[in-house]
Amino acid sequence: MYMEAINKYILIMVLSILLAIKLPAVPEFDLDIQDTKINGPVSAVTTFRNNLITYDGSRWRIDDTHVLSKNHFDLNGKITEEWDFNNYEESNGQLIWEYNNKGLLDLRSYTINKQYISMVRFVYTDKGAIDEILKFASNGAVIGNSKYQYNTDGKLTSITDHDNAGTTTKLINYSYTKSGTKSCEETLWYGKDSARLIRLYDNNEFIYEAIGYKADKIIYHSYYKTDPNGVITAISKTFEADTTRYDISYINDAYGNWTRKTVIIYITRNGYSVPGESYMDTRALNYRIFTAYSAG
Numbered sequence: 001m002y003m004e005a006i007n008k009y010i011l012i013m014v015l016s017i018l019l020a021i022k023l024p025a026v027p028e029f030d031l032d033i034q035d036t037k038i039n040g041p042v043s044a045v046t047t048f049r050n051n052l053i054t055y056d057g058s059r060w061r062i063d064d065t066h067v068l069s070k071n072h073f074d075l076n077g078k079i080t081e082e083w084d085f086n087n088y089e090e091s092n093g094q095l096i097w098e099y100n101n102k103g104l105l106d107l108r109s110y111t112i113n114k115q116y117i118s119m120v121r122f123v124y125t126d127k128g129a130i131d132e133i134l135k136f137a138s139n140g141a142v143i144g145n146s147k148y149q150y151n152t153d154g155k156l157t158s159i160t161d162h163d164n165a166g167t168t169t170k171l172i173n174y175s176y177t178k179s180g181t182k183s184c185e186e187t188l189w190y191g192k193d194s195a196r197l198i199r200l201y202d203n204n205e206f207i208y209e210a211i212g213y214k215a216d217k218i219i220y221h222s223y224y225k226t227d228p229n230g231v232i233t234a235i236s237k238t239f240e241a242d243t244t245r246y247d248i249s250y251i252n253d254a255y256g257n258w259t260r261k262t263v264i265i266y267i268t269r270n271g272y273s274v275p276g277e278s279y280m281d282t283r284a285l286n287y288r289i290f291t292a293y294s295a296g
Contacts, residue, residue: 038292041077046070050285068286075293078103093117104128118143129154144169153180181205206230243268261286 049068072081082095093112100106109119116138123132133146142164149158161170168190175184185199196213210222225234235246244267251260265282 038290040292040294041075042073042290043293044070044072044291046289046291048287048289050287051283076103102128125150127154129156151176155180155182177203179203204230207232257288257290259288 047068047070049066067085069085070083071079074080078099079097081097084093084095093110094114096107096109096111097105098107098109104124105122107119107121110117118138119136121134121136122130123134125131129150130148132148134142135144135146137143144161144163147160147162148156149160151157155174155176157174159170159172160168163169170190171188173186173188174182175186177183181203182201182205184201187197187199189195194215198211198213199207200209202208206226207224208226209224211218212220212222220237220239222235222237224232227233231250233248235244235248237244237246244265247264247266249262250258252258263284263286265284267282
């Protein structure tokens, strides 16, 4: 009885010590989402990203919030500039959009750190559909083109990319059901990087599956879940021995614009989750701020 009492006392003391020890606080992340209610047309939309990589067994890894992109719009809602920061620290890409007198996109140029890189010009059919896209290098030389084909119903059936020698480098074929909805999109890459990608769509033209091939061997297989509006809410992707699942959720404002997008990523390698190597339960959070033109 004496030894039993001593053991109970020791157990109580150990538990008291453990409870008294302050364990590392589990950080909670949230962002103060600005009210997106605006008066007047939108002049700009800025997207921010905060990567939250959870506990790996010894520490928390946190990537600082940074600007991901910024789009500028004219008073008619057409995009005029797009700044793509794309996680770069020094390289900031800028797309500039110009329109013709019919309001159709005429020219799109791309610069990095204000240095001109490339440009594409759009050519249209009499019905206003894209007929061809001409691609130019920084010196103005044509480096390739994309040719668009349509069926008798006016639906896009193929896009063929050529280099400056006229050689086909990529081909995208579209298939439709008898009711006219898109059912399949097949992309073929030619040359030394030859590959094939097949995307499958349901009766609402929402993607539900994608299969990637290299040398006729499946290298990845993806499955998608979408909400009633076709927004992707989950992706399960298997690449060789790794399986990655993306759970995607949105917070929308009263006008239907998403202001917050959270992606939770689960990685499994060879059937096992390896904290510290695969960073199980990685989180990426995007949020957007809307800016309006001044009244008047």
